[in-house]
Amino acid sequence: MNEPPLKDPAQSKPVSNGSPTPSAVPSQPPSTAPSPVLQPNVANNTSVSGGLISLPGSGVATPSAVPQQEKKTFGSRLTRMFSQSGAKAKEAEKARAALAEAEASSRSSKEKDRNTAAEKRPEIIKKSSDSSVPTVSGKSKSGLASGGAALVRFSMNEDGTHEHHLRSAKRQEKLSDMIRDLMGGGKKRDENAPERDGLSLMSSWVDQLRSEKDKLASDKKAGANSSATLVEKYGKCQEIIGRGAFGIVRISHKADPNNHGHEQLYAVKEFKRRPTESHRKYHKRLTSEFCISSSLRHPNVIHTLDLLQDAKGDYCEVMEFCAGGDLYSLVLAAGKLDVAEADCYFKQLMRGVEYMHEMGVAHRDLKPENLLLTTHGSLKITDFGNGECFRMAWESEPHMTGGLCGSGPYIAPEEYTEKEFDPRAVDVWATGVIYMAMRTGRHLWRVAKRDEDEFFEKYLEGRKDEDGYAPIENLRRARCRNVIYSILDPNPTRRITAAQVLKSEWGREIKVCKAGEEGSH
Structure with a gap:
């Protein structure tokens, strides 16, 4: 049975205000390859699946393994849902075979001519592969590239x-460089390539970064973009580091x-009034958000x-x-996180969440995009x-709530009903989806509705089955699974x-980690 094309869950249109609203795009068709073993340390040719990046090998069977003809399980079907297409898998196998042949050829010709391209190719491949490893465990040095130490x-x-x-995300030029690297180093791509749709969010993001960089330059020429009070208290607003639907x-x-010689840095959120929003509703919306956020003081809350x-009359939250x-962004770049790393976050x-409750x-809108990190690993909502x-x-008693709010796969199933529910349970549900995204680099379903998402339906069935739910x-x-x-x-x-x-x-x-315990930067 063919799998339905899936929209990117993390990039689907949010239901509520303040969240990013990129266009939803269908994911790639399912692969016909057997269940993959993730290889997060392979460099280049990355692909995006379900809004989070899936590094190469995630949908390609190991060439030496001969798949047996057996009944397909849900676990393998779920994994293939986020894998590369069959055509891409075949291309990858051909590419590996060609590289292996080239490596063998280079070794045989090494004594004859050390300056040939055949001799250099294996070294380049090895260097690229070594430099991609993002973590270090114990005394291993897997974060080192052949040209020197890379950031671990x-x-x-011990x-x-x-x-x-x-890495510091302070400069938008560095951020756009990272996006270009993820898109293949700026190389020309085939417009009909399947992964193009999966990268449409990032490509549009790069375009926005370029246009906003030009706008920033024009703002500087035109004069201060903020009132004297904002500038005097918190300095000049410069690089753009985030965006929502209306700000x-x-x-x-x-x-x-x-x-x-040093600077104090602040994040300044500029609230934009919606086209159809009255001044009264605009003030109510932003003051409500400020009243809630400013009343919370916890190491894991911003x-x-x-x-x-500011000078234009728009309100800014500092x-x-x-x-x-x-x-x-971290999971997107890493593919998936180490067990201890994901557990810490x-x-x-x-x-x-416990403190907020x-x-x-x-x-009501917990998702990876709304979880900020310091350079030493302190997480803040x-x-x-x-x-x-x-x-x-x-x-003493909580009020029940209702209505749909949030983004994509993080929305709890009770939000799709017409009944009232406890908003605390909605937050907790989102944390479980976030944890699985950190551990697997994937979303488990598009929407938590049995009649609209067969993968969520399979999850519900897996809960009743003795074998459980594969992911x-x-x-x-x-203890973690329970x-x-x-x-x-x-x-x-x-x-x-x-x-x-x-x-x-x-x-x-x-x-x-120490920074997480202290809430320090």
Whole structure:
């Protein structure tokens, strides 16, 4: 049975305000190759699946393995859903065979002529492959390239602790360079290539970065784009680091009065009024978001500092700046995260969610794009544009809520019903989807509706089956699997809470990095 074309879940149009609204695109058709073994350290020829990047080899069977004719399982079908197409798989196998032949040829001709292209090719391949490895475990040096030391994203220490080392996302030129690298180093692509659609979000993003860079230059020529108060308090707004449906986020630079030659950096979110939005609704929307975010003080929640107007009359929200970018970009670049790395971010996320719920606030739009990182691995929840207070300080019982809110596969199944539900359970559901995205680099379904998504239907069936649901069963530790199943319980009244996740055996044994414990940059 042919799989239906899927829209990119992370890039699907959000239901609510404040979230990005890129055009949805269909994913590639399913591969006919057997269930793959991910090879995240292979360089070049990356492809995007389900909104998150899937590195090569993810849909190609190992040439030496002969697939047996057997009944296809759901696990293999699910994996093939996010794999490369059959044509791409055949091309990849041919390419590998050609490279192997070229390598053998180069070795035989090495003594005859050391300056031939055949001799150089294996060295280039080896160099490219070695330099792509993003993590280090123990004493291994897998983050080293042949030309010198490369940035190691994640490392395990001998005492069992770990460290994160993320690249700074301060400059938009660096961000656009990363996007171009992911798209193939700026090489010309075939317009009819299947992966083109999967990259349409990134290609449009690059175009926007170019146009916004030009706009930034014109703003500088025209004069200050902010009021004197904003400039005096927080400096000049410069690089664009994020965008939503009705606003952008820039970095504001201010000279540090206590440290000559250094800058203080802030993130400034510029609220734009919707075309059909009245001034009254505009003020209510932005003040509601500011009231919620500014009242929360926790190491894993973004610190909101101020709300003021710029010279055009638009309101700007000033927040702390996280130079490590967002979790979506990290998973996109890495393919998938190391177990300890994903666990660390997950525990920080659950701590932030537990705190919000204790304060009577539900986020209602948790997703990797709304989770910011510092360069040393501290995670902070941001964007409370869809947040709501479900319990006031003087109340003991929470208010139920209703309505559809959020983005793509992170929306809980009860949100599609006409019944009221507990918004806390919605947040918890999203954390489970986020964790699986970190561990697999994929989305498990497009939409959590049995009658619209056969893969979500298979998940519901897998919960009843003794063998379970393959992607979750592939998680090594039983304690982890049990918690994820409890988080992704389709019945919100049975769903585990954030506090219960942290008190579980798995939650207690997860080790958080030093920056995550301190909430430092």
